[in-house]
Amino acid sequence: MEDPITLFKNSIEENGGFFKFVNRIELINEIKKISKGNEIMFAGLDESIENEIIKSDIKSISLDKMKDDRDLKNKIKNINIGITNADALAAESGSIILVDYNYMKSFAAFLPEIHIAIAYPEKIFPGLIEALNYIINSMNELPATIQIIQGPSKTGDIEKKIVRPSHGPKELYVFLIR
Amino acid sequence: MFQDVHKKIIISLKDEDLRNGSREATREEMKNRLDAIKRHPYAEDWAKEIKEIKRKLLLDPIKSFEDFKKSFEGEGKYIYFAKDGEEAKKIILKIIGKKSTVVKSKSLVGEEIELRQFLEMNGINVYETDLGEFLVQLVNGKPAHMVTPAVNMTEGRARNVLYPVIKERMDDVVSMVLGVRGFMREKFLSADVGITGANALSIDTGSIVFITNEGNGALSSTLPEKLVVITSIEKIYPSLKDAIKASIVQTVYAGFKNTTYIHIINGVPKEPKNGPKELHLIIVDNGRIGDISLKETLYCIKCGSCQLSCPIFREVDGAWGEIYTAAIGIPWTAITGKISVARDLSYFCLQCGRCKEVCPMKIDIPNLILKIKRERF
Structure with missing residues (x-):
């Protein structure tokens, strides 16, 4: 039996995503590499990671701070990189679970061309059902939505040929923090 | 005849x-x-479980509906039971009002009651956001298959159908899909209403579960201020776990190794400023209970x-x-x-x-x- 981290890596890569096991310094460097000087938006991150992004020279905005802005979607529609935490991961299916109370994580995960999810090893569960059990048991109240993401967006609607991206991101990265 | x-x-x-x-x-x-x-060896066992669960629930579908309704109800959430397509369409028209723009994700029940055609007749701009459904909409046709509606359209035919709206050169399927992405993005951002179907509903959490690969469901269920979900009564399951299992069994048997998105909608945010402020769920019978x-x-x-x-x-x-x-x-x-x-x-x-x-x-x-x-x- 493979360990959950390797299993998750294999699953998400099979689904068309990228995976890397990094420390915090490497994480910031990876984000820099991906963003290439472009602005990023983030939602639901740990305070410590948020601070490191803000401290770095990465141009960034916090959706959590803008959640009451009624014109938010127009302000962020051209930002092409979104970063969220992952509230749980499922190894077998390569699933990223986002618990979203105010749609900020959904915006960061669905609107841009690139979605980066940041997770910790203790949030990896063998299967999707176990991961969901953990999520449901750890919540005091149900969030507006729970999003399960298992790869970059795709369509097979023309002659069943699989093409990426469709309406969602074309690239999906999962960084697991050591 | x-x-x-x-x-x-x-x-x-x-x-x-x-x-x-x-x-x-x-x-x-x-x-x-x-x-x-x-890839999902557990799907065969899950299929058996789901059948047994459905057998029990379908003994009394009205009770399942009542149980679901109790756990669904909450602030900003509205639930309706429609006995047939006519009733469902009237309810939906009243919710979305005239002169609105709708981004729609795939709903087989929507097809069943010819929802898009009805809304268009009432002057509403409806955009089918699933690529297959969009192709079907452009030729004014009907879906050929339950999961891949434009299964019968060759690449060449699809290109000819898309060209008048995308108006860009499209050399291959990738450029066709990108053209549609650009065209549809504007609609997602400006639409008043999102409509989607559901794969399953769960009694324990009062949740709506639906799956998409394209991310169209992701955008149409999070960007517009009103979200309308239409589904049918046999999609109710006791728990969220069952609802997820049923959705996964569906995609596996449809031949997909991996489905991109599973969306679970529980409600609307408290004091919402962004995302849906109202969630309307229409559960259609249309001949199912009586037969x-x-x-x-x-x-x-x-x-x-x-x-x-x-x-x-x-x-x-x-x-x-x-x-x-x-x-x-x-x-x-x-x-x-x-x-x-x-x-x-x-x-x-x-x-x-x-x-x-x-x-x-x-x-x-x-x-x-x-x-x-x-x-x-």
């Missing part, structure tokens, strides 16, 4: 382009399904594996049927449409039994079709 079905099938058989599209898309259906099951003799049909999770494995469907695809086509589509037509139409269709079944073999719910589809043919209800 039987003759009309026959005529439609003959015309379809003479359309080489359409036959090639259909054959190409169904050629590897068995391999795709077996690969997907291999006793074809009740087995309601086990169907609409994966479409029976259609893809049907030798008639492979040759004529959407021509064998109206809204629901081929195999389980025949009993679905009997339940949600007219029994006389279903009877005309039933004569073309070969009784080969492949559909029954591939069905994850092991529905005896040939027997249901025989019942329709003999009209023993």
Whole structure:
């Protein structure tokens, strides 16, 4: 039996995503590499990671701070990189679970061309059902939505040929923090 | 009339382009399904579990609805029971109001009651955001298959259909998909209402579960201020876990190794400034509860594996049927449409039994079709 981290890596890569096991310094460097000087938006991150992004020279905005802005979607529609935490991961299916109370994580995960999810090893569960059990048991109240993401967006609607991206991101990265 | 079905099938058989599209898309259906099951070996057990759960719940669907309703209700959330398509459409029109723009994700129940056509007739701008459905909308046609509606469209035909709206050179499927992405993005951002179907509902958490690959469901359920979900009564499950399992079984048997998004909608945010402020859920009966003799049909999770494995469907695809086509589509037509139409269709079944073999719910589809043919209800 493979360990959950390797299993998750294999699953998400099979689904068309990228995976890397990094420390915090490497994480910031990876984000820099991906963003290439472009602005990023983030939602639901740990305070410590948020601070490191803000401290770095990465141009960034916090959706959590803008959640009451009624014109938010127009302000962020051209930002092409979104970063969220992952509230749980499922190894077998390569699933990223986002618990979203105010749609900020959904915006960061669905609107841009690139979605980066940041997770910790203790949030990896063998299967999707176990991961969901953990999520449901750890919540005091149900969030507006729970999003399960298992790869970059795709369509097979023309002659069943699989093409990426469709309406969602074309690239999906999962960084697991050591 | 039987003759009309026959005529439609003959015309379809003479359309080489359409036959090639259909054959190409169904050629590897068995391999795709077996690969997907291999990737998700638990899906076979889950399918058995789901069938047993459905058997119990369908003994009293009204009670399931009442139980679900109790746990669903909350601030900003509205639930409706519609006995038929007419009622459902009236409810939806009232919710969204005239002069609005709607971004719509796939809903088979929406197709069943011809929701888009109805909204368009009432002056509402509706955009089908699923690529297959968008192609079907542009040709003003009907979906040929439950999961891949434009299964019968070749690349060349799709390009010709898209060109008048995308107005860009599209050399391959990638550029066609990108063209649609750009066109649709504006609509997602400016739409007043999002409409989507649901794969499953769960009583324990009062949740709505739906799956998409394209991310169209992600955008249409999070950007507009109003979210309208339309589904049917047999999609209610006791727990969120069951609802997720049923959704995954559906995609695996549809032949997908991996489905990109599973969305679970529980409600609207407190004091919402962004995202949906209102969530409206319409649960349609449309002949499902009353029918006793074809009740087995309601086990169907609409994966479409029976259609893809049907030798008639492979040759004529959407021509064998109206809204629901081929195999389980025949009993679905009997339940949600007219029994006389279903009877005309039933004569073309070969009784080969492949559909029954591939069905994850092991529905005896040939027997249901025989019942329709003999009209023993």
